[in-house]
Amino acid sequence: MAVESSEIQRGEYLPRVADGLLTQALQSSGAVQIKGPKWCGKTATAERQSASQVFMQDPDRSATLLALADTKPSLILRGEEPRLIDEWQMAPQLWDAVRFAIDRGRGRGRFILTGSATPQQEPAHSGVGRIARLTMRTMSLFESQESTGVVSLGELFDGNHDVSGFSDFDIENTAFALCRGGWPEAVVESRVNVALRMAADYVEELLDSDINRMDGIKRNKTWMRLIMRSYARNISSQASQSTIAADMQGEPPSEGTLSDYLDALSRACVTEDLPAWNPRLRSKTAVRTSPTRHFSDPSIACAVLHATPEKLLNDFETFGLLFESMCIRDLRVYADALGGDVFHYRDKTGLESDAVIGLHDGRWALIEVKLGEKQVDIAAAHLKKLADRIDQDHEGRPSFLMVLTATAAAYRRDDGVLVVPLATLAP
Incomplete structure (x- = not known):
């Protein structure tokens, strides 16, 4: 089959439609939740607009972070903002911690929450008015540079x-x-x-x-x-x-x-x-x-x-x-x-x-x-x-x-x- 291999360099970030949507959401909300399938690029997109990051699946720190989320989740939120909390659903209580931090603090665009799954147990508070929701999908043909976009x-x-x-x-x-x-x-x-x-x-x-x-x-x-x-x-x-x-x-x-x-x-x-x-x-x-x-x-x-x-x-x-x-x-x-x-x-x-x-x-x-x-x-x-x-x-x-x-x-x-x-x- 005559399919040409990609000329895109491995490791290169290809612009996503979600880039602009995330920028807008950070300007209007205290936090943004990015939801989508695993491997669709959520973390890479969020990292580009975050000032600090914490990765809940980090094998060297995961056990410590999960324990910290149970005892004092506010410590996980400390860092330069916007702060990315990747795979937040591993500790669903972080949702309520983020919401509380937004209520107690000032400003917009403080946190980015990324996750590839929705927790079965809903957080105590919905986050309406404080946490904007953004769905990210796998790359369209325009994003993969295979559509001419005319x-x-x-x-x-x-x-x-x-x-x-x-x-x-x-x-x-x-x-x-x-x-x-x-x-x-x-x-x-x-x-x-x-x-x-x-x-x-x-x-x-x-x-x-x-x-x-x-x-x-x-x-x-x-x-x-x-x-x-x-x-x-x-x-x-x-x-x-x-x-x-x-x-x-x-x-x-x-x-x-x-x-x-x-x-x-x-x-x-x-x-x-x-x-x-x-x-x-x-x-x-x-x-x-x-x-x-x-x-x-x-x-x-x-x-x-x-x-x-x-x-x-x-x-x-x-x-x-x-x-x-x-x-x-x-x-x-x-x-x-x-x-x-x-x-x-x-x-x-x-x-x-x-x-x-x-x-x-x-x-x-x-x-x-x-x-x-x-x-x-x-x-x-x-x-x-x-x-x-x-x-x-x-x-x-x-x-x-x-x-x-x-x-x-x-x-x-x-x-x-x-x-x-x-x-x-x-x-």
């Missing part, structure tokens, strides 16, 4: 729809990027085989220790692997919990146990389902409210399915579902930069939109994902039909309709629908 999502929302441009990021590159994922270490790795191995290493470390270390609950590794495999087989679908259970080999766990395992994957930021959009419609039509299943990075699905770039090129059905998941990841990153969220839409008639971007100021857009050019006409027709079904007197007109593809050219169709390759998109 089509700006922000400009589309502002009304600039005269899109044009080309990308030489072909279908083979797309298959490789899916299997490699957006893990920063993999992105800068020049050896293709090593880069492709990192997602599998992530899964194995997760199964071996991370998912248990998160809350101290010992979970069945075989069950967890089967659940993740079922999740991967149902990626980009609205598969129910019972569907996931039925798809597992052998005797599945009980409903309660399965719920616990799925919750653990979500709290560890391994999965990130896409919620449903519920707009006001012109006519009474039942809207499906089940979330669409996604991993935080599509390479996790590739790893548990043992999918390689070569296998994906011979299985376009699976390729298409995984490509949709990669599009959702990138759209989420870009929507964060614009102050928005990503949803999906599907009603009882089967009319759907793979992604709906809703900005906090009320603007919205519909997006369908198609791997190739042949399906663009059908996708465009569905988008226009769905837009007509929305009560635009209440919701407003859509800012744009887009078919997001893995093709080469970005252009505007005669019917106004935009055709945009993922590898040309930027915030």
Whole structure:
């Protein structure tokens, strides 16, 4: 497969969308919590804007720090500010200590809390008004410097729809990027085989220790692997919990146990389902409210399915579902930069939109994902039909309709629908 190795130097920091979001959050809040999957780059991003750091997983100091957190957590907070507390969830009481310190002190941008898991036990206080929350994901194609960025999502929302441009990021590159994922270490790795191995290493470390270390609950590794495999087989679908259970080999766990395992994957930021959009419609039509299943990075699905770039090129059905998941990841990153969220839409008639971007100021857009050019006409027709079904007197007109593809050219169709390759998109 003709995939070029990365020209990025190992150890080089590639700018992230989260850089600007963190700067803004520090200017408005006493502390910022950065949440996201392990290895997505949270610590590197936070370190660049911190003045001092404490690492709760430091093997030389972890036992001492945990003991200190139990006896006098305020000592861990001492240091030049902004002070980074990495993997704070290992001592959840630090959350309340940070909140109390902010209440007692003055100024903003005092602490940065990073973590790859959500504690099962909620802190005594929510932190509302004191601790801003920032979700960080794996690298989008724009952040990994694989998207040309000639089509700006922000400009589309502002009304600039005269899109044009080309990308030489072909279908083979797309298959490789899916299997490699957006893990920063993999992105800068020049050896293709090593880069492709990192997602599998992530899964194995997760199964071996991370998912248990998160809350101290010992979970069945075989069950967890089967659940993740079922999740991967149902990626980009609205598969129910019972569907996931039925798809597992052998005797599945009980409903309660399965719920616990799925919750653990979500709290560890391994999965990130896409919620449903519920707009006001012109006519009474039942809207499906089940979330669409996604991993935080599509390479996790590739790893548990043992999918390689070569296998994906011979299985376009699976390729298409995984490509949709990669599009959702990138759209989420870009929507964060614009102050928005990503949803999906599907009603009882089967009319759907793979992604709906809703900005906090009320603007919205519909997006369908198609791997190739042949399906663009059908996708465009569905988008226009769905837009007509929305009560635009209440919701407003859509800012744009887009078919997001893995093709080469970005252009505007005669019917106004935009055709945009993922590898040309930027915030």
